[in-house]
Every structure is written in C-alpha cells, then in structure tokens.
Amino acid sequence: GENVEQHPSTLSVQEGDSAVIKCTYSDSASNYFPWYKQELGKRPQLIIDIRSNVGEKKDQRIAVTLNKTAKHFSLHITETQPEDSAVYFCAAGFSNTGKLIFGQGTTLQVKP
Amino acid sequence: DAGVTQSPTHLIKTRGQHVTLRCSPISGHKSVSWYQQVLGQGPQFIFQYYEKEERGRGNFPDRFSARQFPNYSSELNVNALLLGDSALYLCASSSAFVWYVYEQYFGPGTRLTVT
Numbered sequence: 001g002e003n004v005e006q007h008p009s010t011l012s013v014q015e016g017d018s019a020v021i022k023c024t025y026s027d028s029a030s031n032y033f034p035w036y037k038q039e040l041g042k043r044p045q046l047i048i049d050i051r052s053n054v055g056e057k058k059d060q061r062i063a064v065t066l067n068k069t070a071k072h073f074s075l076h077i078t079e080t081q082p083e084d085s086a087v088y089f090c091a092a093g094f095s096n097t098g099k100l101i102f103g104q105g106t107t108l109q110v111k112p
Numbered sequence: 113d114a115g116v117t118q119s120p121t122h123l124i125k126t127r128g129q130h131v132t133l134r135c136s137p138i139s140g141h142k143s144v145s146w147y148q149q150v151l152g153q154g155p156q157f158i159f160q161y162y163e164k165e166e167r168g169r170g171n172f173p174d175r176f177s178a179r180q181f182p183n184y185s186s187e188l189n190v191n192a193l194l195l196g197d198s199a200l201y202l203c204a205s206s207s208a209f210v211w212y213v214y215e216q217y218f219g220p221g222t223r224l225t226v227t
Contacts, residue, residue, distance in 0.1 A: 006154075034215070043202065043218040044155065089154050097168030098145055098206070100216065102154030 002027045004092050006103025013080050014111050021075045021106045023090035032093030033066060033073045034100070039086045047088075048075070080110045114139065116205050116219035124225045125193050133188045133222045137205030143167075144186040145216060146178055149200040161186055190224075198226045 003026040013019050025033075031052035036044035050057045050064045050073065057064050063076040077084055087107050091100040117136045125131050137144050143162040147155035160168035161180035175191045184205075190197055200223050204216035 004154075032214075036218075043220050046215055046217060049215060091154075094168075098143060098160040098162070098214070098216075099157045099168045099170065100145075100147075100155075101157065105152075105154050 002092075002099075002101045004090060004101050004103040006090050006106060008106060009104065010107045010109070012109045012111065015080060015082060017080055019077045019080050019084070019108055019110075021088055021090065021108075023073050023075075023092075023103050025071050025073070025092040025101070027092065027094070027101075028068075028071065029094060030071075030092035030101075033064070034091050034093065035062075035064060035075050036089045036091065036102075037086045038089065038105075044089060077108075080108075082110050082112050084108060085110045116203055116217055118201075118203050118219040118222050120222060121220070122223045122225075124227060126227055127193055127195060129193050131190050131193060131224060133190075133201050133203075133224070135186045135188070135203030135205075135219060137184050137186070137203075138207075138217060141205035141207050141217075142184050143206045143214070144180055144184065145204045145206070146186070146188045147202040147204065147218075148172075149202055149221070151199075155202055158188070193226045195226050198224060200224075 005024045034049035038044045066073040087105045090103040145160040146158040149155040157170040159178045164180045178188045180186045200221040202221045203219040206214040
C-alpha cells in the first residue's frame with residue numbers, strides 16, 4: 001500500500017549546525033514531494049516542495065533532494081536557528097487524486 | 113489576504129452524534145482537500161474535491177462524507193461519531209487541478225473531541 005517512512009522521529013542540533021530529515025516512499029506513481037513545518041497548535045505550513053522531474057531544489061537555507069530510483073527524498077536545513085524548532089512532515093503526492101501521504105513527522109529542536 | 117478558514121475552531125461531541133465541519137478556501141482556489149490529524153501523527157487524507165466533484169478518497173469509512181459548494185467552500189460530515197474520531201481536522205486548498213500536482217495550503221483546523 002501507499003506509505004511514507006520518515007526518519008529520524010526526533011532531532012536535536014546546536015544553533016548554526018545543519019539538520020537532515022529523510023523520507024522513503026513506497027508508491028512509484030508519486031510525483032510531488034512537499035515538506036511542511038508545523039509549530040505547536042498551528043497549521044502545517046508548506047516550506048518547500050519538489051516535483052518528480054527535478055532532482056534538487058533550494059530556497060535560502062532550505063534544500064530538498066529527490067532520488068526517484070531509490071524512492072528517497074530529503075530535507076536539508078543549514079545554519080539552523082531556534083525558530084526552526086518545530087515538527088517537520090514530508091509527504092508524497094499523486095497527481096490523479098491530489099492525495100498527499102504524510103510521514104510520521106520529525107520533531108526538530110535547535111538549541112541556542 | 114485571507115488564507116484558508118475553517119469553522120468551528122473547537123467542537124465537543126458525544127459518541128453516536130453527527131458533526132459538520134466547514135472550510136472556505138483561498139480566494140481563487142477551486143480545490144479543497146480534507147485531512148485528519150491524530151495527535152502525534154501526520155495528517156491522513158480523507159477527501160479531495162475539485163469543481164464540486166469528488167476526485168480522491170482515502171481509507172475512511174462511509175460515515176465520513178463531504179461536499180463542495182458552487183463558491184468552492186466545503187463541508188465535511190461525520191456520522192455516528194466514535195471516540196477514535198477525536199482529532200484535528202484540516203482543510204487544504206489549492207489553485208488548480210491539472211494532471212500535475214499542485215501546492216496545498218492548510219487552514220487552522222477544527223479540533224474535534226468525542227466523549
């Protein structure tokens with residue numbers, strides 16, 4: 001069935017360090033891979049996304065990479081700041097239904 | 113610039129009751145999706161509607177139903193509530209539905225508690 005595995009479940013880094021979150025998806029029909037940031041008690045916010053015809057995308061301190069062959073995609077945050085602390089979710093999307101399958105989430109803590 | 117809005121913010125219901133949740137998408141967005149987020153987990157897809165038609169459905173029982181109105185707002189209905197239906201219900205809107213997927217922007221959610 002459709003499944004997205006996300007690791008690690010928790011990640012603690014020092015301010016200024018990099019953070020990497022990895023996801024694996026099961027359905028090769030997936031062609032859209034967004035990342036969401038969710039702060040406590042708030043809505044998920046789209047922070048970056050990548051489509052299946054692109055291998056890498058960068059937006060300031062955030063980058064996402066996609067390996068379609070291995071069905072892996074990753075989020076990279078450089079120069080982390082305390083305000084980056086939140087739960088991050090990866091998702092795999094399907095163009096024919098608009099469905100997003102979410103990972104279990106990674107709680108990122110950036111220590112000042 | 114209004115984002116996705118949802119009502120009510122919080123709701124407490126008793127087992128067996130019915131509930132209706134409402135969502136208004138971003139102006140100009142024609143697609144609305146519904147997700148259920150249980151505490152500590154990622155959102156789970158329930159439905160997607162575009163131009164008032166259901167285009168996608170997740171693995172939820174028939175107790176869950178939805179519809180989209182001509183102004184693109186949407187309702188999610190849940191019948192015969194169970195304790196396990198307690199969750200944050202999120203609505204997401206997107207600007208277009210073409211063969212290629214699109215960005216989804218979430219509303220603040222409705223927190224449903226079933227007692």
